[in-house]
Amino acid sequence: MEKHGFEYRPVKENPIPEARTFPYVINDVTWAQKHGYGTDIERARTELRKTDPNQRYFRSLPAKRREAALEAANGPMPLNVTAKTPDGMLFQRSSEGCQSEADRKLYGDLQKWFQAKVTFDTLAEFKRMHVLADRRFTKAVKPWSACMRAAGHLYASPTELRAKLPPPNNPLPQKEEIRLAVTEAHCAMSSGLARTASELDEYHAKKLQKQYRSDVESRRQLQAAALPRARSITEADSPK
Template identity: 30%
Template sequence: MTRSATARAVIILAATPLVLTTASCSSPPVSAPSPVPASARPDTLDLPAETRALLADAERATLRNCMSRQGFSFFYDRTDPAELRAETARNNSELYLDDVPRARRDGFSPAPDVPARPASRAEGQEQAYLAGLSRQRRDAWDKALMGPPGQERIKVVVPGVGTMEHPTAGCFAEARTRLFGDYEKWARADTFVNARFRPVEEAVRKRPEYKEATVRWSTCLQARGRHFATPEEARARASTFPRDQAIALAVATAECDRQVGRSKMHRSLYEQATQHWIDRHPTEVADFRRLNAEAAARLAATN
């Protein structure tokens, strides 16, 4: 993955699970692709898809302008809110394993760690563009985008997750600074909020109510002649079955889930764990809400 592909992926991470793995150029204000809907205010941890798309496209436009001033091209596709909503639904699928109609239609449906989507039009353009640059020009392109090696970086230590780093130089840093103002504060807040999924889910899985509900689910399946301790085991086995058999197993697991209330319990515990996480990180949560809301409002006002 190229550095801009990495940047492109990071841009739309707001309110989706985060996977581990400012020198400023002057430019005119970024115009918003579209105004933020009145009903799509980023006042929760889950930014509305329309707001996420608005911020992502504005950031990419700034990246393109900055790179252009330095003699380089930068490619991006407009963000489709429908794709973001579908992504969120996939990421939340583990909370809705009691969805019997979905099981009948899609089986277990894609797991949260499904393979990356095929390259987009912009990614294809970028690959062709970079392939045509000399090694020296490509290195210069990287530095223009993400700053030089050895630069001071914003380091955010997230307990239980790890250390995330953000560049402080290059067009990527400029885009974040222009969009959110206090880039360092935004980077810390955004990193914390997007890294919450792992500790929240781990907290849920430690709860005795969750474990007891999973045992009830397993017992229900055993009565149907299917022996799995967890939904993950059932999904893994289903992946080896023909489609009709995989669908049948998914339906059986969903029906048992609904019968014993496992996912209902999961959702309740997840909400509690999320609120507990919010209570432990009030500064980051407040900054995340405020800085995203202010950025969206500025973009809407300039449209």
């Protein structure tokens, strides 16, 4: 980016270590006691986005310079590197630009890396969908729902509960949010839903990785080969 006349500062990939996702049901009572459904973390993320040095720098640029910065980062048209998700969705990117230059330098084969990454990233959502549709999961949800009902909360599933939560910009009062999340977590543990979800998550992860073994293995091999290159780059940039 500096070669193109722009600033860019590396930032932490995960600046909020306590941020977590619960794709099926909250299964950590201690976390729920502190964060509820994570609206405090979402507020922290919003503040970080406001103070992110790269976003602030980008917003400070005139319109034409912003366009030029985007092209420098992502490359110009045409989008000539393509990858398909397992369900046929097409992803495209330019073979030029700083992101592609960095990926090519690290992983060697840009096309191979892009396809492997797109497949691997998609598998996480595929896995979640498979778990939620699994009859063993839907069966395990019933005692969880009964547990929630006994505590005064009428939800047929964790998915329904999430759908009925107010938006992050107007959340439940903190004590109420935490109380509901803790109840969900207690019911997940006592009903066996947490255990079932964990077992099914592992089962479907292995099944999908076997089904898409080629791209999963390509990603692992490319990452392993990239490590020494990454070390040499960061060591060269580090102060003596």
